[in-house]
C-alpha cells in the first residue's frame with residue numbers, strides 16, 4: 001500500500017489534533033509518509049503544531065511532520081488535503097449567531113442568516129485553498145469539512161466544477177453512532193442506511209443490519225418517545241445545547257413518522273421554539289469558546305510545557321474517523337458506502353439535477369459514485385426546493401456581488417419571517433462582515 005502524504009488545512013482548528021492522533025492510530029489501514037499542517041494564522045496554528053509534533057514523535061516517529069503558513073510549502077507534493085477552515089474564527093461565528101437573534105430570528109452557525117453570512121466568508125477561503133492545491137499538487141483530493149458545507153459545495157460546483165473536492169459532514173455519522181447505541185450495536189458500521197436531503201437538511205428512509213433486517217421501526221419507537229436523547233460520551237455533542245437538540249428530534253420526527261430526521265431541521269421547522277430557547281447573550285459560539293476551544297488549546301500547551309503527550313489525550317471521534325475512511329476509500333478503492341454532498345444529477349429523480357444533495361455514494365479511486373434515490377415526497381421536496389434556492393442565491397450573490405440576491409436569499413430562508421426583517425439583518429451583517437465579504441452593489 002502506497003504511503004500517503006496528507007495536508008491538514010486549518011491547522012489551528014480545534015479538530016486538527018484529533019485527526020492527527022487518529023491518522024497515527026490508523027496506519028495499518030492507511031499508511032502515511034507525511035503529515036503537514038497549514039493555516040493562514042501562524043499564532044493560532046503554533047501551539048497545535050508544536051503539540052502535534054510531540055504527539056506524533058511519541059506515537060509514530062516514522063511519519064514526517066511539519067507545519068507552515070507558506071502555501072507553496074504546504075500544498076506541494078500531497079495526496080490529500082483535509083480541510084476544515086473557519087474564516088473569521090469564533091469571533092465572527094458569535095456575530096453570525098447574535099445578529100439574527102437580536103431581531104428574533106434563529107442565530108446558527110450554518111442555518112438561516114448566520115449560515116448565509118458564514119457562507120459569504122467561507123466561499124473565498126475555500127476557493128483559495130482549493131486553488132493552492134490545484135497549483136502545487138494537481139492530482140490531490142480535497143476532503144472538505146469547512147462549513148457551511150451546503151453553500152461551500154454549491155460554490156465549488158459553480159466555480160470549480162472540475163476540481164477534486166468532496167464536501168462532507170459528520171452530523172449524519174454522529175447520529176448513526178446514536179442509532180448504533182440505541183440498537184445496542186458495537187458500531188454504526190454494522191448498519192446500512194438510505195438517506196437523502198441537502199446538507200444539514202435530510203432524512204433517513206431505511207436502516208438495516210448487514211443481513212437486511214429492518215431496524216427502522218425499533219429506532220422510530222425510541223425517537224417517538226425520546227428523540228435522539230441517548231446518553232453518549234461524544235465530545236463534540238455533549239454540551240447542554242446539543243442535549244436539547246437531540247431531544248427536539250422527537251418533534252421533527254413527528255412531522256414525518258415514516259423517516260428519521262437530521263437534527264438541523266429543527267431550525268427550519270421550529271424556529272419560534274429555537275429563538276424562545278436561545279440566550280441572545282450566550283450562544284453556541286460562546287459555549288464552544290468556553291469548552292472545546294479552551295480545552296484543546298490547554299491540552300496543547302500542557303504537552304508543549306511537559307515536552308511529552310503522556311497523560312493527555314485529544315478527542316478523536318466521528319469527525320476524524322469519517323475523513324480517514326473517505327481518504328482510504330479513494331486511495332485504496334475500497335468502494336465504501338458513504339453519505340457525501342454531491343451534484344444530484346438525477347439521483348433524486350423529481351429534484352433539481354443541478355442541486356448539491358447529501359446522499360449515499362460508493363467511493364473509490366475516481367471519487368464518489370452516487371446511488372439512485374428515486375422520487376421523494378411532496379413535503380421533503382417542497383422544503384428542499386426552498387432551501388436549495390436559498391443556497392443558490394447566496395452563491396449568485398457572491399459571484400455577482402449582489403445586495404438584491406443576498407436580500408432575496410435571507411428572505412427566502414424558512415427561518416426568517418419577512419423581507420423587512422431580512423433587510424434589517426442583512427444590513428447589520430454587511431457592517432459586521434465588511435473586511436470579509438465582497439462589496440455588494
Ligand code: NAD
Pocket residue numbers: 009010011012013014015016038039040041044045084085086087088089090125126128129145146147148149168169170171319
Ligand atoms: P477553528 O476556528 O478552531 O479553526 C479553524 C482554523 O481555520 C483556524 O485556525 C483559522 O486560522 C483557520 N483559517 C481560517 N481561514 C483560513 C484560510 N483562508 N486558510 C487557512 N486557514 C484558515 O474552527 P473549528 O471549530 O475547529 O472548525 C473548523 C471548521 O470545521 C469550521 O468550518 C466548522 O464549521 C467545520 N466543521 C465541520 C463539520 C462538518 O461536519 N462539516 C463539523 C464540525 C466542524
Ligand code: LMR
Pocket residue numbers: 109236284288
Ligand atoms: C461545533 O461543535 O462547533 C459544531 O459541531 C457545530 C455546532 O453548531 O455546534
